[in-house]
Amino acid sequence: LDPEAFAGDSHDVVDFLAEYYRDVDKYPVRAADLEPGRLRKLLPEVAPEHGEPLEEVLEDVRRDILPGLTHWQSPSFFAYFPMNASAAGFAGEMLSVGLNVVPFLWAASPAAAELETVVVDWMGKLLGLPSRLLFSGGGGGVLQGSTCEAVVCTLTAARDRTLARLGHEAILRLVVYASDQTHATFQKGARIVGIPPSNFRVIPTSAASGYGLPAGAVREAVERDAAAGLVPLYLCATVGTTGLGAVDPVRELGEVARRYSMWLHVDAAYAGSAAVCPEFRGYLDGAELADSVSMNPHKWFLTNNDCCCLWVATPRDLTAALSTDPEYLRNVGTTTGTPAAIDYKDWQISLSRRFRAIKLWVVLRRYGAAGLRAHIRRHVTAAKWFERAVAADQRFEVVVPRRFSLVCFRLRAVNDDVNRELLSAVNESGRAFMTHFVVDGKFVIRLAVGGAMTEMQHVMDAWDLLQGKADEVLQRYYQ
Ligand code: PLP
Numbered sequence: 421l422d423p424e425a426f427a428g429d430s431h432d433v434v435d436f437l438a439e440y441y442r443d444v445d446k447y448p449v450r451a452a453d454l455e456p457g458r459l460r461k462l463l464p465e466v467a468p469e470h471g472e473p474l475e476e477v478l479e480d481v482r483r484d485i486l487p488g489l490t491h492w493q494s495p496s497f498f499a500y501f502p503m504n505a506s507a508a509g510f511a512g513e514m515l516s517v518g519l520n521v522v523p524f525l526w527a528a529s530p531a532a533a534e535l536e537t538v539v540v541d542w543m544g545k546l547l548g549l550p551s552r553l554l555f556s557g558g559g560g561g562v563l564q565g566s567t568c569e570a571v572v573c574t575l576t577a578a579r580d581r582t583l584a585r586l587g588h589e590a591i592l593r594l595v596v597y598a599s600d601q602t603h604a605t606f607q608k609g610a611r612i613v614g615i616p617p618s619n620f621r622v623i624p625t626s627a628a629s630g631y632g633l634p635a636g637a638v639r640e641a642v643e644r645d646a647a648a649g650l651v652p653l654y655l656c657a658t659v660g661t662t663g664l665g666a667v668d669p670v671r672e673l674g675e676v677a678r679r680y681s682m683w684l685h686v687d688a689a690y691a692g693s694a695a696v697c698p699e700f701r702g703y704l705d706g707a708e709l710a711d712s713v714s715m716n717p718h719k720w721f722l723t724n725n726d727c728c729c730l731w732v733a734t735p736r737d738l739t740a741a742l743s744t745d746p747e748y749l750r751n752v753g754t755t756t757g758t759p760a761a762i763d764y765k766d767w768q769i770s771l772s773r774r775f776r777a778i779k780l781w782v783v784l785r786r787y788g789a790a791g792l793r794a795h796i797r798r799h800v801t802a803a804k805w806f807e808r809a810v811a812a813d814q815r816f817e818v819v820v821p822r823r824f825s826l827v828c829f830r831l832r833a834v835n836d837d838v839n840r841e842l843l844s845a846v847n848e849s850g851r852a853f854m855t856h857f858v859v860d861g862k863f864v865i866r867l868a869v870g871g872a873m874t875e876m877q878h879v880m881d882a883w884d885l886l887q888g889k890a891d892e893v894l895q896r897y898y899q
Contacts, residue, residue, distance in 0.1 A: 429474050430514075432474055432475065432478065433474075433478070436478050436481070436482075437510075440486075441493065441873075444491055444493055444494050444495070444873070445494055445495055445496065445873075445878075447486070447489075447491045447494065447850075448491075448850025448851075449490065449491050449494045449496050449497050449847075449850060449851070449852055449853035450490050450499075450847050450850065450853040451487075451488055451489055451490045452487055452488075452850060453487050453488050458488060459484060459485070459488055462484045463484070490853065492505075492871075493505050493871060493872070493873065494853070494871065494873075495871050495873040495874040495875065495878040496851060496852040496853065496874075496878050496881065496882060497852075497853050497871050497874075498852060498853060498854045498866075498867045498868050498869060498871075498874075498882060499853045499854055499855040499866075499868065500855055500868065501662070501689075501690045501719050501720070501826075501868050501870065502719055502720055502868060502869075502870030502871050502872075502874075503718060503719065503725050504717075504718060504719065504720060504721060504722050504723060504724070504870070504871070504872050505724045505725075505872055506722040506723070506724070506783065506787075506872045507786075508722065508782050508783045508785075508786035508787060509722055509723045509724035509779060509782075509783050510724055511782050511786070512723070512724070512778055512779030512780065512781065512782030512783055513724045513779050515775075515778045515779070515782065516774060516775045516776060516778050516779050517774075519775060519778070520775075521775050522772055522773060522775075523536065523764055523773060523775060523777075524749075524763070524764060524765040524771050524772060524773055525749055525751050525763045525764075525765060526751060526761035526762055526763055527751035527761075528751070529775070530761070532775045532777060532778070533761070533762050533763075533764055534760070534762075535777040535778060535781060536561075536562065536563055536762070536764065536776070536777035537555050537560070537561075537760075537762060538777075538781075539563070539777045539780050539781050539784070540554070540555070540560070540561030540562065540563065540729055540731065540777075541554045541555050541556055541561070542781075542784055543561070543717070543729050543780065543784070544561060544729075544731055546695075546696050546784075546789055546792075547692060547695035547696060547701075547704070547715070548695055548698070548701040548704065549695075549704070549707055549713060549731060550707055550708035552708060552733050553707070553710070553712075553713060553731035553732065553733055554731065558733075559731060559732055559733045559734065559735065560731070560732060560735040560762075561729055561730060561731040561732070562729075562730050562764055562767040562768060563727055563728065563729060563730075563776040563777055563780065564728045564730055564768055565726040565727075565728060565774075566605075566716070566726060566728050567603070567605060567687060567689045567714050567716055567728055568605040568608065568609065569728065569768065569769055570712075570714040570728055570730040571605055571606055571609040571656070571685065571687070571714070572609045572612050572613065572769065573730065573738060573741075573742060573767070573768060573769065574654075574683065574685050574711070574712045574714075574730070574732065574738070575596070575609050575610060575612075575613045575615075575654055575683075576613050576741045576742065577683070577712075577732070577737040577738045577740070577741040577742070578653055578654045578682075578683035578711070578737070579591070579594060579613050579614070579615075579653065579654075579741070580737075580740060580741040581683070581737050581740070581741075582594065582651060582653055584740075586651065590651060591614055591615075592616055592619075593619075593649065593650045593651045594615055594616075594619060594650075594651050594653040594654075595615075595619040595620075595621060595642075595645045595650045595651060595652050595653055596610045596615050596619065596620055596621065596653055596654045596655070596656070597621045597623060597638055597641060597642065597652070597654070597655045597656070597682075598620075598621070598622060598623070598633070598655070598656040599622065599623050599624070599625050599631075599632075599633035599658070599661075599668065600622050600623070600624050600625055601625050601631050601633070601658065601661040601662075601663055601664065601666055602622075602633075602656050602658055602661070602687070603658065603661070603662050603687065603689070606656045606687070607620060610654075615653070619645075619650065621641050621645070623637045623638055623641060624637070625666070626860075627820070627860070630666055630667070630820065630821070631661065631663075631664050631666035631820060631859070632666050632667055632668045632669055633657060633658075633668040633669070633673060634669075635669055635672035635673050635675070635676050638655060638673060638676050639676050639679075642676065642680050642682070646680065652680045652681075652682045653682060653683065654682055654683045654684075654685065655673060655676070655677045655682050655683070655684050655685070656685050656687060657669075657670050657673045657674075657684060657685070657686050657687070657710075658686075658687045658688070659686060659687070659688040659691050659692065659703050659704060660688060660689070660690045660691025660692070660694075660703075660823070660824055660826075662689075662690070662857075663828075663857035663858075663859065663864075663866070664819070664820045664826070664828050664857065664859060664864075665690075665691065665820070665822065665823050665824050665826035665828070666820065666823075667691070667703050667823060669706070670684075670686055670703075670704060670705060670706035670707055670709070670710065671705050671706025671709065672706070673706070674706045674707075674708075674709025674710060675706075675709065677709065677711075678709055683711045683712070684709060684710045684711055684712075685710065685711065685712045685713070685714070686704070686707055686710045686712070686713040686714070687714055688704065688713060688714065688715040689714065689715055689716045689719060689728075690715075690716070690719045690720060690824070690826075691703065691715075691720075691823070691824045692704075692713075692714075692715025692716070692729075693715065693717065693719065693720040693721040693792075693796060694720070694796050694800070694824050694825075696721075696789060696792045696793050696796060697793045697796050697797060700796075700824070703823070710733065711732065711733050711734065711737070712730060712731060712732045712733070713730075713731045714728055714729060714730045714731070715728070715729055716728045716729075717729060717780055717783070719870070720796070720799075720825070720870045721783070721792065722783050722787060722792065722795060722872060723779060723780055723783045724779065726774075726776070727776050727779060727780055729780075730767075735767070738766070738767055739766040739767065742765075742766050742767065742768065742769070743763075743765075743766035744765065744766070744771075749763075749765070751763070795872075796825075798875070798876075799825040799869040799870050799874065800824065800825050800869075801876070802825070802869050802874070802875070802876045802878075802879040803822055803824070803825040803826065803827050803867075803869045803879070804822065805876065805879060805880070806827050806867060806869070806879050806882070806883055807822045807827045807829075809883050810827065810829045810883075813887070815831055815832065815833075815890060815894065816829055816830065816831055816832060816890070817829060817830060817831075817832040819859065819862070819864045820859075825868060825869040825870050826866060826867070826868045826869075827866070827867045827869075828857065828859075828864045828865070828866050828867075829864065829865055829867070830862065830863065830864050830865060831890060831893075831894070834894070834897060836862065836863035838893055838894070838897050839856075839863045839864075839865065840856075840863055841893045841896075842865070842886070842889055842890055842893050843855075843856055843865050845889040845892065845893060846882075846885055846886060846889050849885060849889070851881070851882075851885050852881070852882045852885055854866060854867050854868075854882075867879075867882065
């Protein structure tokens with residue numbers, strides 16, 4: 421690596437990206453070219469024999485790659501949940517990939533491992549998490565790449581904690597619980613750790629509970645299973661479900677989990693970010709009953725992908741399930757066992773890992789808690805405006821009351837096909853991108869506000885667009 425060439429290339433890439441961000445609202449938000457195999461046809465069959473200048477590569481990115489991208493950083497991207505990028509997130513990411521150290525062991529990069537312990541405590545305090553989940557309160561946290569990994573790790577910890585008591589044969593009797601709104605990643609995680617598919621309980625939710633997981637129904641299911649000789653293992657509560665932004669009652673679920681010695685995990689992947697504002701902390705009430713909590717700063721906390729915070733109340737459960745101890749990795753942390761010298765390899769699946777802590781640290785320092793609160797409130801205000809606009813238009817209905825920055829709505833009095841047509845028309849326009857969900861058999865359009873560049877005006881423009889397209893599809897429908 422030649423530092424001079426590195427500086428030149430890096431500047432070129434930064435200039436390229438700055439231009440991209442200046443123009444990002446001019447691209448069709450969803451990939452304009454959806455023809456499968458388009459890119460393969462444009463590119464050579466094999467990698468080049470000799471290196472090529474960066475400017476040629478960037479030119480190909482501009483010509484061949486950008487038209488095939490969906491522009492997640494467009495201010496009119498309202499699909500799925502946001503995947504935030506920010507100047508500080510990018511600066512932090514540059515430091516992370518530029519330094520490229522690997523804090524799998526404390527000794528492998530002591531300051532990187534220690535920064536992670538500091539940053540997860542900072543984050544936990546910012547979100548008002550109970551101290552028992554923080555290093556400073558006897559728990560602790562780790563930065564992983566995704567909620568999926570966090571869920572697999574905690575399921576593994578819960579499984580091994582229980583099997584240590586009951587013997588390995590009991591694995592076929594372990595049961596896990598979630599709602600019909602829980603992210604599919606939980607089902608995948610349960611499969612990965614060997615929970616029999618027949619022992620995955622999906623508890624129905626309804627409009628009556630705001631699509632939150634009813635604790636009474638969980639209790640009944642658990643009692644039925646226990647009476648049948650099964651072993652209730654793990655309950656997943658979600659704060660901010662993917663489809664509707666619903667919230668499970670963490671405290672009530674925590675009480676059920678405690679009573680039956682189940683592991684309670686709180687998945688706050690998207691909405692956890694909102695807890696930086698005191699007015700949203702109530703949704704995490706009861707988190708002191710949780711064995712683990714996770715959230716993704718890469719969704720709505722101005723932190724570039726990837727970054728998932730996982731906090732656990734009893735790190736020992738996690739490390740007992742995930743630690744390895746080969747001679748070639750023995751170091752100070754291994755021999756002293758001090759919590760100040762964490763071997764993060766024992767808190768995750770892989771050995772190698774990224775220096776994510778520096779990225780999140782830069783974000784927290786550059787924006788501060790006040791800046792992050794303003795970011796969340798700006799989007800919530802815009803989503804509230806949108807919700808009111810939808811409710812005031814007789815042709816539409818808001819399907820569930822908005823809690824954070826996600827609004828779920830549909831054209832009322834017409835069938836799903838018309839709603840599908842409306843969503844397609846909006847997305848094909850290239851001026852906004854939204855996705856859908858189905859609840860109680862009804863097709864619902866989701867508008868998730870959260871892009872770092874998204875302002876009130878973009879949400880207003882999206883509403884204008886929706887109204888115009890609604891005129892067109894309804895006219896066709898009633899013709
Ligand atoms: N849980 C919830 C509530 C989510 O909304 C999502 C993704 O949107 C996930 C889990 C999956 O997150 P990840 O992609 O980090 O595994």
